[in-house]
Amino acid sequence: MEGEALTIAVINHNGSDVLKRTLDALQKVTYRPLELLLVDDASTDGSDLWARQAYPSLRVVRMASNAGRPSIVRNRALREARSRYVLLLDHDVCLRPDAPTNLMKAMRLRPGVAATAPRLVYANDPNRLYGDGTNLHYLCISGFNARGQSIEQRPIRTPFPSLAGGNVLFDREVALWLGGYDEDYHFGWGEDAELCLRCRIAGFDVLHVPEAVGSHVERPRGLNRAEAQFYNRYRMMFTIYETRTLLLLAPALIVFEFCLLVLSMSKGTAMMYLRAIRGAIRDAGPITWQRAQVQATRMVGDLDLLEASPLISTGALAESRRVAFASSMLQGMFNRYWQMISRQLEP
Structure with a gap:
């Protein structure tokens, strides 16, 4: 397929163990015209130098110093790209040859599409889903994303509204008009999805494309990102949510915060x-300023952004029996509360 130019920008930091697999796969991508770009966050393992030598057609941009926040590096990629459409790709994600073509098809599906995102499977088990579209739970936690399910359990083929993580194809003009990624988010959770949220708030579509497939190398994360996850959640709530939404959700949020504190104490992450x-x-102060920028672009209400999906524990609190028990006990209560207030969120 040929059409408008596409830049695939790989975000790398010390990716010597995964980068070859990712870049080898990009050599087989069928979409044209295509620019391949590597934006390196001041790696110390030589992976950027190796990539420059191993792939002569690859344009390598190295950050002057380690930013430590992918949002900063992704913004650099958006600015450096030479095409309107930019597919941001983590260095541990390997695309199938037709994935960019399918993402671009979905981008042109209808006017107003600002971003499209691929289905991800586990690299060591390609029949098991790593990510297959998600939305934001109204408590400002990750919604259901089918992680761990088999592909047979998710026969969906057509694009559908969703949010996207770090692997997403953007209309660069829209992304930069919205200010790009919020660079004050910490690396841990939500720092990648918040730009997609702002796209949807401004009236643009963000689509998940099941027929565009990539594989992801899973790595253990432990608790080292817990503080970032907590901070990003508060930042997202107070910049993204409408004032009316925050007021209506206050009782449920207070209950959830108490549960979160108790669970954090049990996991050793209370501090x-x-x-x-x-x-x-x-x-x-900066959060208030960012909130004003977000709300000034609002064309869509929170009712179209939030949902009461099953409570999924991720990141610092994942795989905890206490979390699973608490989630099952609280699920019904939170769902009923959402049903009660959602009518009041209607325009």
């Missing part, structure tokens, strides 16, 4: 939780 709250209070 991270408290530091995240302190950080959000400290950054109240």
Whole structure:
């Protein structure tokens, strides 16, 4: 397929163990015209130098110093790309040859599509889903994303509205008009999806494309990102949600915060939780400024963005029996509460 130019920008930091697999796959991509770009966050393992030598057609841009936040590196990729359409790709994601073509088809499906995202499977088990579209739970946590299910359990083929993580094809003009990624998010959770949320708030579509497939190398994360996850959640709520939404959700959020604190104590992350709250209070000024920018673009209400999907524990609290038990006990209550207030969120 030929059409408008596409840039695939790989975001890399010390990816020597995965980068070859990713870049080899990009050599087989069928879409044309195509620019391949590597934006390196000041790697210390030589992976950027190796890539420059191994792939002469690859344009390599190295950050002057380690940003430590993918949002900063992704914004650099958006600015460096030479085409309107930019597919941002983590260095541990390997695309199938037709994936960019399918993403571009979905981008042109109808006017107003700002971003499209691929289905991801596990690299070591390609019949098992790593990510297959998600939305935001109204408690500002990850919605259901089918992680761990088999492909047979998700026969969906047509694109559908969703959010996207770090692997997403953007209309660069829209992304930059919205200010790009919020670089004040920490690396841990939500820092990649918030730009997609802002696209949808501004009235653009973000589509998940099941026929565009990539494989993801799963790595253990542990608890090292817990503070970032907590902080990003507060930042997202207070920049993305409408004031009316925050007021209506206050009772449910208070209950959830108490549960989150108790669970954080049981996991040994209570101090991270408290530091995240302190950080959000400290950054109240910048958060308020960012909130004003987001709300000024609003064309779509929160009712079209949020949902009461099954409570899924991720990141720092994943795979906890206490979390699973609490989730099952609270699920019904939170669902009923959403049913009660959602009518009041209607325009």
